[in-house]
Amino acid sequence: MYTHSQGKGKPTTVIKQVKSRINVGCWNVRSAKQEATQAFLVHEMEKYNIDILCISKTRISGSGSIVITAPETLHQFHFFYSGIEDNSGLHGVGFIMNQRTRNALLEWEPVSDRLARIRLKGNPANVSIISTFAPTRGATETTKDDFYSELQQLSSSIAARDYLIVAGDFNAKVGPSDQTTRQILGKFGQGHRCENGQRLVNYALVNHLVITNTIFQHKPSHLLTWHSNDGATKAQIDFILVRQHWRSSVQDSRSYNGADTGSQSGPDHRLVAAKILLCLAIRRKNKSKVGFDIGCTDNIFAFRHIIQQFERYNLPLILMFLDFIAAFNSVTRQKLWKILENDGMPLKFVELMKAYYDASENHPSANTLRPFADSLEIITLRPRIEANPSP
Structure with missing residues (x-):
């Protein structure tokens, strides 16, 4: 199915439906280094x-993404990963997605070493997915409180009309439903x-979430998600949750005891998939374009992450997106300088741009604007990451 949106002087945007069903999994892989x-x-x-696939316990430091063949x-x-900043190798969460799903990616947010979020372009609603790794039973009450507080804050920030999926290792046994939990738990x-x-x-x-892998009847080996190293103890502690509004869209949800992580530590959690x-x-967008182009999607993700970090640490930030060739050829110079000043661009940077323009030809080429591009690092503001940010 295709939908077209076209206005005067604007390029056509084509939205292509790529799949009517997706399989979402979660897995504690013990290590993905x-x-x-x-x-x-x-x-x-x-x-x-x-x-x-929402993965937990990756043991990878920092946040970023890599391509796996x-x-x-x-x-x-x-593979998008979010881990602790030091090299302790603790925790870590992330997502692995195939190319088709990657093409629908709108946002990627590495929240912490226990939480990460992505947003996908969907029809009729966008899809927000949270990957989790909850503290174990032996963790302190403060650690557990902090985790669920952060998870709640993240969940509350997601658009109400989004298809919300929360999946991962919750280190929690919920048991079957009772009179008070029938709307969120199955039998x-x-x-x-x-x-x-x-x-x-x-x-x-x-x-208002339902725990999907408790509502479908399967044999115990397809309901249990974890076993001890000696195989004597087994439990159901990994879950996939969706909004109750979308419950009927889940066709099945179960664990797969034949899946193997390939980790040197060996698997103790099973793959769960819905x-x-x-x-x-x-x-x-079609190849013909008019005016400005927002550029590569990956750059948008990078800028979005920078903005989120500055907001998190309450730091001032100025970002300017400018297609130099198109802008200088279509906007009066004096108006351009005035716009930048009114938007809060520091005067010294405006003067810097004026100097580069005055040194170029009337119709600047890529070569004459190269010094300007090289000077962009001067006005690129980067977040100052601290180990313990102020609340």
């Missing part, structure tokens, strides 16, 4: 037809609810 492990993970994604098919997958929750499980139930109740009826979309 090794390239061999990453290659094994995308191999399993292809094997189980997973479009996007599947060894057999040579298909490309995109097939395993075990008895623990304190961590009550925290998860409370979060689901507040945010089959969801929804459409992703790719927005493309």
Whole structure:
């Protein structure tokens, strides 16, 4: 299905529906630092037809993204990770998505070493997905409170009409539903609810979410998600949650005990995956364009992340996006300088641009504007990351 939006003097935007169902998974992989492990993970994604995988316990420091090539098919997958800033190798979450899902990506937000968020272009609603790694039962009450407080803050920031999915290792046993939890739990929750499980139930109740892998009947091996190293203890502690409004769109949700992470530590969590009826979309512009072009999508993500970091640390920020050739050829110089001043651009930077323009030809080429491009680092503001930011 295609939809077109075209106005006078504007390029045509084509929105292409790419899939009517996506398979979303979550998996505690114990480690994703090794390239061999990453290659094994995308191999399993292809094997189980997973479009996007929320992974936890990656043990990768910092945040960023890499491209992984599947060894057999040579298909490309995109790994977005969010970890702790030091080299302790603790925690870490992220997403691995196939190329088709990557093409629908609108936003990527590495929140912390326990939370990350992406947003996909969808039809009729956009899709927001949160990848989680909750504290274990032995963690302090403060650590648990902080996690759920941050998760709630992140969930509240997501548009109400978005298709919301929250998935990952919650280290929580919720058990089956009762009179007070029928709207969020199914009859097939395993075990008895623990304190961590009550925290998860409370979060689901507040945010009107349903825990999908408790509502479908399967044999126990397809409901349990974790086993101890000796295999003596098993539990259901990894979950995929969606808004109650979209409950009927979930066709199935279960664990897969045959999936292997390929990690040197060996698997102790099982892959959990949900089959969801929804459409992703790719927005493309035709080759003919008029006026300004916003540029590469990856650059937009980078700028968005910079803005979010400055807001987080309450620092001043000025960003200017300017197509120099088109702007200088279509806007009166004096008006351009005035616009920049009115928008708060420091005068010294406006004077710098004037000097470069005056030194160029009337119709500047890429070569004459090259010194200007080289000087952009002077006005590029970068966030100052601190270990413990002020609240």
